[in-house]
Amino acid sequence: MWKPILFVVLLVGGIGTAWASGLLQNVTLDTVRNLVQEAGWWGPVLLIALFGLEGLGVVPAFPFLLTAAAVWPPAEAFVINMIGALWASLVGFFYARSLAREFIASRLPERMRRFERRVAERAIPTVIGIRLMFFLAPYAHWALGLSPVSLRAYLVGTAIGFLPWVIAFTFFGAATIEWGNQQTREFWLASAAVAAVGLAVVIAWRRVRKQAKS
Numbered sequence: 262m263w264k265p266i267l268f269v270v271l272l273v274g275g276i277g278t279a280w281a282s283g284l285l286q287n288v289t290l291d292t293v294r295n296l297v298q299e300a301g302w303w304g305p306v307l308l309i310a311l312f313g314l315e316g317l318g319v320v321p322a323f324p325f326l327l328t329a330a331a332v333w334p335p336a337e338a339f340v341i342n343m344i345g346a347l348w349a350s351l352v353g354f355f356y357a358r359s360l361a362r363e364f365i366a367s368r369l370p371e372r373m374r375r376f377e378r379r380v381a382e383r384a385i386p387t388v389i390g391i392r393l394m395f396f397l398a399p400y401a402h403w404a405l406g407l408s409p410v411s412l413r414a415y416l417v418g419t420a421i422g423f424l425p426w427v428i429a430f431t432f433f434g435a436a437t438i439e440w441g442n443q444q445t446r447e448f449w450l451a452s453a454a455v456a457a458v459g460l461a462v463v464i465a466w467r468r469v470r471k472q473a474k475s
Contacts, residue, residue, distance in 0.1 A: 293324045294331055304332070305341050312345035316352030318399035326430040339431045343420070346397060346427055350419050353402020354412075380405070384414035385421075392422020 293311070297304040308325060315322040325345060329338040380387045388410060395401040405415055 290324045290327050290331070293328045297328055297332060305337075308341060309345045309348055312349040313352040314349075315397060316349040316354075316399065316402055317356055318353075322346070322349060322397040323430075326427070327434045330431050330434050335432055339427060342427045342431050343423065346423050347416070347420060349397060350402050350423075351416075353399055354406040354415060357403035357406030380408040380410045384410050385418040388415055388418025389422040392419050393425070396423070396426045 293308075297308050300307045308329060311320075312322065312325050314320045315325070326342050329341045329345070332338070333341060388405060391401050391405065410418075
């Protein structure tokens, strides 16, 4: 009985806080970090509650993941991020399965629908694969919510699939952003040029290979 009540309380609390603070209109790393730091001891609970907004497709998850890495020690940030990511996935799961089933079903991309058939045969491995590919993409929550996967298989597969992503964001995300901010405009222009040349080479190579086969 208490689980549905807790679900609604946390979700409503997260939405209410985000709306009252103006976070819904300006979701950035700085705004989320300031909001969490001002909450004091309630900071971890508030951040986890805000993760739920991602499950609804209202805001992205990256500012929340990076905020934990910037505010708390690595081990504590990892736990907060994992719980928050799982909470977001549960919000999206139940949103699609019960609250907005028809609405989500009519808007789900065809490529996400293909996973429904696989879930029925190999639930946990399929969920792991989806999470490794799409991580916290709202469509992933919704597609799995519409599928016949059980809640247990969903949580186990999601936790395993989330693990490398959460580790990357927690332990390397903040450092990567700091490093990026230190780079000059010329560096990013040169990097973009190198990437463009590399992409052109790959495309040309694939075309030559395709013509050779034909």
